[in-house]
Amino acid sequence: MYDDVRYDTDGGIATITIDRPEVKNAFRRQTILELNAALRDAREDEGVYVVVLTGADDGFCAGADVSTMPDWSGEMTYEDYAGYLWGVQNVVRQLRGMSKPSIAGVGGPAVGAGCDFALACDLRVVGPNALLREGFVKVGLVPGDGGAWLLPRLVGEAKAREYLLTGRDITPEDCVDLGLAVEEREDPLAGAVALAEEILALPALAVRRTNDLVDPEQSFEEYCERAIDYQWDCVNDEEHSEAIAAFSEKRAPEYDRDYS
Missing domain, CATH: 1.10.12 (Lyase 2-enoyl-coa Hydratase; Chain  A, domain 2)
Structure with missing residues (x-):
């Protein structure tokens, strides 16, 4: 069922792994379809109580895979592009709308929409090589996947504007200091699972x-x-x-x- 994503369940915890390490887990259309399917599976499975989202090889998600992107303005209509972007937004929509707690284990770059996937989770654990970057302005785009809505609610409007308008990196230390991350761990996936187990032990x-x-x-x-x-x-x-x-x-x- 899955090629770009791994979906595993163990003891009430569903772990969804973006599995394209050769491109730092950047996503293509297929990845987005599979992420949406995996999140639906986790939401509907009565044996799943907590969801962990992460990336293969101690990474997370470096945003869209530009090598697979068409010439948007030349090859797609507005309706085509809106449909594509809705699918990316729906990953954020599902994470935000899910009652079951979601935890991002961020071991590497979480860039663009990848950053928004991490921000959409309820909690985050970061590793020493993690970074969050709303870098849309650097490539002449807006945060189309939720970043300009999510970030001000998490860190405040002024700080959010700094990161959104400059495209600066949010370092692991910044994540902890700003309250974006619960903690920095050498193994962020293990930290996310430990946090999931702590929550799992509660009613x-x-x-x-x-x-x-x-x-x-x-x-x-x-x-x-x-x-x-x-x-x-x-x-x-x-x-x-x-x-x-x-x-x-x-x-x-x-x-x-x-x-x-």
């Missing part, structure tokens, strides 16, 4: 509903209304009951789950 419905509540576009009153509904869901969840019992009995909780 799954509470994790997903909490993730859904983090919505900077909603008003406080909208938040409160949603929180009532979500809290009621959690109160009636078996894992909530088990977590309370385990806490009272001073033991580790045991959740009845069927992992993929």
Whole structure:
């Protein structure tokens, strides 16, 4: 089913790996189709609780593979280009819209849309050779995949404009200092999986509903209304009951789950 992407599940964690190391995991049309399919699989699989996104050979994604790109203005209509870009945007759309937590393990360049894929994840772990770069302006383009929407919400408008308007690299140290990354690890994939396992050990419905509540576009009153509904869901969840019992009995909780 997959050629450009690896999709693996283990103990409730789905790991999606962009697997084109010969071009620093830059994507082509096929890659985008497969990424969207893998994210749908992870979202719909009831045995998956956390998603890790990474790149092969300690990398991430260097953006679009320019060697496979046509002459946009000469070979495509507006409608053709809009359809192509919608597919790239849909990777970001799916990551942003998924209740299951997503974690990016960034070991190398995350450039252009690759940067946006990392920013769209809920959490990020970076390696010493990682860099995030919204480099669209350097090649005469705009951040068409979500970067100018995502970055200001993560680091603030002024800092986001600095990176968006200059195309400067966001270093691993910057990522941690700005709160973009949870931590810098020598092995960022191992760090992302460890973080996924930490989240996996918690009541799954509470994790997903909490993730859904983090919505900077909603008003406080909208938040409160949603929180009532979500809290009621959690109160009636078996894992909530088990977590309370385990806490009272001073033991580790045991959740009845069927992992993929």
